[in-house]
Amino acid sequence: MVAPAFPAFAKALVIDDHPLFCDALSMTLRAFVGVAEVESADRLDAALERIDAGARPDVILLDLNLPDVDGIEGLVQLRQAARGVPVLVVSSLADARVISAALRAGAAGFIPKHSPREVFRAAFEAVAAGRRFTPENYEAPDEGGPATPHEDAAARLALLTRQQARILQLICEGRLNKQIAYDLSIAETTVKAHVTAIMRKLGVQSRTQAVLLAKQASFASLLPENTNPA
Template identity: 65%
Template sequence: MAGTQQENGAFGRALVIDDHPLFCDALGLTLRNFVGIAQIDTADRLQSALDRLGAGEAWDVILLDLHLPDVSGLDGLVRLRRVAGAAPIVVVSSMADRQVVAAAVRAGARGFVPKHSEREVFLTAFRVIAAGGLYLPDGMDLPDAPGRGTEEAIDRLAQLTPQQATILHKICCGAMNKQIAYDLSIAETTVKAHVTSIMRKLGVQTRTQAVLLAKEASFGNMLPEPPAGR
């Protein structure tokens, strides 16, 4: 059943995507008792959230950490935005420098709340977002727009299917096709076909160029350096 906003404009149902149980518990208490969100669901992996959305579940608002066990950087936000429907996505992250905030907004986030903000900040953020606004950290105007290269990188990454995005992330971690095939339980020829499609969509010729483009979208501090010699 799709989530519905309450008559006073508050959100009735939220999904928190974060792999730290204690933080999820604390955030759930804040959202329920202070913000007024009646139902709080959690997922500790991006794929778990994507599977539930694909099965027809819906939420009024989704809170996303940028660094999860199965995804890192803006890739998770891009993938989530494509299947979240009308639900606004609020990034809740310890990485809150101006470039990351700007990139998250560019990728479709409706709000950005530093992870250890006081509960009053969450209340303000959700009031702004419920009213249709964009919430940024206190004292931070919308930063200068990301450079054209970053915008183009995000747009290209958004074209990838979830499977392709997963494969690209593994490439960024240095995995070769054989290891990727083993990890995903698919044929190596399938991986090769996906890699070819990834490069075509990203407009690159080599794996290293694909990693560098992914780093451009994620501002370098969320992905490892590209493997040497590839």
């Protein structure tokens, strides 16, 4: 075991539903990056429950494609819950539009999933120095040009609080206000107030428009045609 290379990152939380990858990544983080403690969760909800229960990792590594959430929405919810903990996206989807959307939604960096261990170390070095990390061959879109619909959707979703993001997820699943109130153990009037705030922040006039905008941040809209997410 090496001495921690980055003392600020003594504890890491890996959120990924592939056990073998989690094991391999944990070994890399401990032996090559110097992270002393690595925990894992196979779903976003499981990770959020740990954070709610008091878990406080120093850094989080997130796969965007999870069983209970798809695309940028999970990153938005996680950042709201983690309250300042840097989130590194680790994904097999290294399309420039996916990377750009993740960065716009507040990711501390983006690491292609099967990168060599040197890349993971470089990512931690960048984050420790206060910089965002991107793959070597990533070409950022023209900052002077207009945001794409995907980037715009990610930026709007990032405005939501954690509770609002959770309610939007339930709306996308077809839940009515009464059902959402039951699921979250809150008053239906509170749900209505949140829905109003969600639509205002997203700049939409209806629940249907809110769902459509959320889908703009999904993998289906971020990837080129005829590309299947892995």
